[in-house]
Every structure is written in structure tokens, then in C-alpha cells.
Amino acid sequence: MNYELLLKQNNLKITPQRLGILQLMHEAGHISIEELFASIKKQFSSISLATLYKNINAMLETSLIKEVKAPEVKARYEISKTPHAHLVCHVCGEFKDIHFDVVHVAHTIADTSGYTINDTSLIVSGTCPKCQ
Ligand SMILES: [Zn+2]
Numbered sequence: 001m002n003y004e005l006l007l008k009q010n011n012l013k014i015t016p017q018r019l020g021i022l023q024l025m026h027e028a029g030h031i032s033i034e035e036l037f038a039s040i041k042k043q044f045s046s047i048s049l050a051t052l053y054k055n056i057n058a059m060l061e062t063s064l065i066k067e068v069k070a071p072e073v074k075a076r077y078e079i080s081k082t083p084h085a086h087l088v089c090h091v092c093g094e095f096k097d098i099h100f101d102v103v104h105v106a107h108t109i110a111d112t113s114g115y116t117i118n119d120t121s122l123i124v125s126g127t128c129p130k131c132q
């Protein structure tokens, strides 16, 4: 994945911190702010939590990354990709992508309700095999 290009396409300034954040996010798939802060501190020891949030918010604003929220577990961040659903373990907080056509569901709902849909998120939660 070309992180410099991603930032450029989103009109965001390319900084070593942002490149580091994107790489960690890509490797983790879904990462909480605490996990991200712990890992990014190893690369940039002087980075503050406030700076990390500022970078995260700038990338959220342009939709380069997405916040994934689920009940009872901490929010995670991921690099935006094609719309998908999430499977979440409420014990360990693991997030898994599920390839499910959420766009089709949104279209069906728009057709039957008359709503225009801005955002769709589908979370399925349960207990993962490891935590059972
Ligand atoms: Zn689990």
C-alpha cells in the first residue's frame, strides 16, 4: 500500500508520523487509539496523544480512515476500503471484516423507506472461538 499516495489523494500533508500511523493501521487491520499510541510511541517517542488525535481527526475528515464503533468495546480505526460489515468479539474486542454487500442493503432500505442514506454500518457481535 502506498501511504504517501493515499495522503496526497486526500490533500493531506505527508509527514513521517502520518505515514507511521497508516502503516500501523494497515498492519493491524483495525486498531484502537490506545494500541496505536503505544505503537507509534516506539517510532516517534516525542509524539503526544493530542498530536495523534489531531492526525487521526484530519484523516477522518477526508474519509481516508474510518472509525468503527461497536457496543461494549473500544472504537477502532481502519483505512477506508470498500464498504463491509464487521464481526466483533465482545470479550477480547477483536474486529473482523465480513464481506457482505452493505451497499445493496442500503439501497433496498432507501427504496422502501424514501430515505437518502448517508452512511451504513453493520456490526455483528458475539464471542470469538478463542474466547468461548
Ligand atoms: Zn474474543
Ligand SMILES: [Zn+2]
Binding pocket: 030, 068, 078, 084, 086, 096, 097
Ligand atoms: Zn473493517
